[in-house]
Amino acid sequence: MILEFENCDLRYDVQSVCLLFFPREPFSEEQGKRLKVSLFSDxxxxxxLWNGRSFREQEPFDPQEFDSVRTVVKRAVYQVLRQATGKDSAWGIVTGIRxxxxxxKLFSRFGADARRIFEERYFVSPEKTDLCVSVLQGRKKAVSLLEKESSSLYISVPFCPSRCRYCSFVSAxxxxxxxxxxxxxxxxxxxxEEKTRRxxxxxxxxxxxxxxxxxPTVLDETLLEKLLRKIQAxxxxxxxxHEYTFEAGRPDTLTEAKLALLARYGVTRLSVNPQTLNNRVLETIGRKHTAEDFFRAYTLAETYPFVLNTDLIAGLQDDTFASFQRTVDGLTALxxxxxxxxxxxxxxAADIGAAEIGRKIAEGTQASRMVEYAEKTLPEKGYFPYYLYRQKNTLENLENVGYAREGEECRYNIYMMDDLQQVYGAGAGAVTKILLPGGVRRECNTKFAYNYVKDRS
Ligand code: SF4
Incomplete structure (x- = not known):
């Protein structure tokens, strides 16, 4: 797609809206699509211009109003592409992470009018607006409990038994x-030791x-105990x-002995993640465990007083709506x-080829239906949403949402996501986030475990 600008160059913003309608469209080659954005004083x-047709949209602009130029331009582009493609996006022009x-912010400025502005000026669907309102409500208690001048410690163990095909982390x-x-x-x-002294x-x-x-539970018992002992000391x-979370993402890495160690050394929360309960899909995505392995690990973990978390993914390769429903229902039953x-x-970084990505995106509504199902079912089963974030290159421009039962939310997730608390990071890929009056200063560790060992030895 060719982009042209007159009196402005909001390339990144315009591209982010274009990608909603033409995912993974190259911006440098002639594709028969030409978008010209002009900014005038008002x-x-x-x-x-596309397929020999032209579409034009004008958005009035009053610099005294709350809208930034960026929002006005995105709105004009969104409307013209919506007209041209007949498509819509549930998040409208809201392309940010949070x-x-x-x-x-809109609510603190416009009160009850925020909903109308979100839906009419940002084109967010009523369902996604409801989700935002529920998330703000859901995280309220944890935010009120946040001690000023306190911090989190993030410890990175970027190793897994094998790579999942969709993995976008730097895990070895x-x-x-x-x-x-x-x-x-x-x-x-x-x-x-160094970060806690700091x-x-x-x-x-x-x-x-x-x-x-x-x-992290990929560690054998000796290494696991060494790490746990260090954290304890x-x-x-x-x-x-007040909260100590340990990820045990792959159920096939959990043993009775490791669970006993985690409990003995004070872990309070554990994440055991099936991603799907469909064995065929698990095989396709390269996870070397079955749904039965997950149930076994979960049942073992349940015998300890951990708050348990389970992750699932909408839109996995070869998953169907019916099988996703079974995963949601299977997890809520636990x-x-x-x-x-x-x-x-x-x-x-994901080991899924571009053609596969294109196919997934073209498949359309499956991921949206799945997300809709989860977002409807989980609250019905007593879970409330308490954190929400979005990433670029997510199927159908959808979101990630953390749900919890009353009082069981993970405070670290909320504080970290919204930069409410200083974070000290240790290990490869970890980031230390220092809160400053005007923002956050990030100190990034080297990404790969191999380099971490090489540089520090
Ligand atoms: S997606 Fe799979 S390979 Fe990547 S970090 Fe998670 S469990 Fe490990």
Whole structure:
């Protein structure tokens, strides 16, 4: 698609709206589509030429009003592309990561009028507006409990037994890089020591701990205990921690002995993730476990007093609406404290080819139907949404939503997502986020475990 600009160059914003209608469209080659965006003193105009037809839309602009130029231009482009394609997007022109925060800002400025503005000026569907309202309500309690001048510690163990085909993380497979695990854990323990001393020095006591990855339970019992012991010595004995989460994403990495260790060393939350309960889909996406393995691991985990989380993904390759429904129903029947619904997100790092991505996107409504089903069913089963985020390259421009039962929400997820709390990161790929008056300063560790070991040894 060719983009032309007159009196403005909001390339990124215009592209983000174009991608809603023409996913993965190249912007540099002639494709018979030409979009010209012009900005005048009182209006923005979008002119779209495609298939020998032209579509034009003008958006009046009053600089005294709340709208930024960016919003007005996006609105003009959205309307002209909607007219040309006959398509719509449930999130309208809201393309950012945290739509609920935008709604909150509108609400603090316009009160009850926020809903009308969200739906009429940002073109957000009533269902997604309801979702934002529910998320803001759902996270209220956790936000009110946030201690000022406190922090979280994020510990990264970016290893998994094998790579899922859709994986967009930098996780290394233990099949290929398992030999560096002992050195990695030694260096990670040293960094935990360093980061917790820093938190103490900066008078930012650590109150939540999150061990993610990867699949941290891929560690054998000896390495796992070494890591847990370090966390106990540096964090639990030094600070008053109220939430300690450990990801056990792959059920096939959990054993009775590992669960006993996690409980003994004070873990309070555990994530056991099937992603789907359909064995055929599990095989297609390269997870080397079955739904039965998940049920076995979950039943074992249930014998400990952890708050359990289970993740599922809408739009997985070869999944169908009926099978997704069975996954949602199967998980709610287990009644975990949290259910996190993701929509398939495809990044370059994912081992799914471009043709496959194109096919998935062209398939259309399946992911939307799945997400709709989950968003309707989970509240009916007693779960409320409490965090919400969106990513680029997500099927059908959909969202990820964390659901919890009353009092079982993960505070780390809320604080981290909305940059409400300082985060100290340890391990490959971890990010330390320092809150400053004007924003957040990010200190990023090297991404890959191999380089982490090489650089720190
Ligand atoms: S379990 Fe998660 S981090 Fe590991 S390979 Fe699969 S998607 Fe990637």
């Amino acid at each position: 209006c923005a105009e979008a002119l779209f 739509p609920a925060n935008l709604y909150e 497979s233990t099949e290929r890089e398992g030999n560096i695990l002992p050195a990695y854990i030694d260096l990670l323990c040293a960094e935990i 938190a103490e020095r900066e008078m930012m006591p650590v109150v939540t701990v999150y061990v993610g990855g990867g699949t 540096c964090v639990l004995r030094r600070f008053s921690v 009644s975990p404290g949290n259910i996190t619904m993701h929509t398939l997100y495809l990044k370059r």
